[in-house]
Amino acid sequence: MLKILHILLTITVVSLAGYSLITMDFKFQPYMMLFLSLTMLVMGLREFKKGNKGSGVLGIVAFSFCFFVSIKIFLLN
Incomplete structure (x- = not known):
């Protein structure tokens, strides 16, 4: 389940980033973040599930930072 969700989210992020790069229109940047x-x-x-606690914590910290940035961008617009 997590693998399928990871693939879908990754495709979404890459699609939004590619669209922004090609069209130079950055209105979807908060959604991408x-x-x-x-x-x-x-x-x-997924890393916690595998038993890699160090990588799992790093992923959660990266989530927290990116989530904070996306919320900040939503509030500024």
Whole structure:
């Protein structure tokens, strides 16, 4: 389940980033950051499930930072 969710979130992030790069239209950047943070959360949970606590904590910290940045961008716009 986490693997499928990870793949879907990664495809979403790459699609939004590719669209922004090609069209130079950055209005979807907050959504990209939100999906990136969710991707980091899923990656951290998968690492915890595998038993890699160090990588899991790093994924959760990356989730927290990206989530905070995406919320900050949503509030500024």
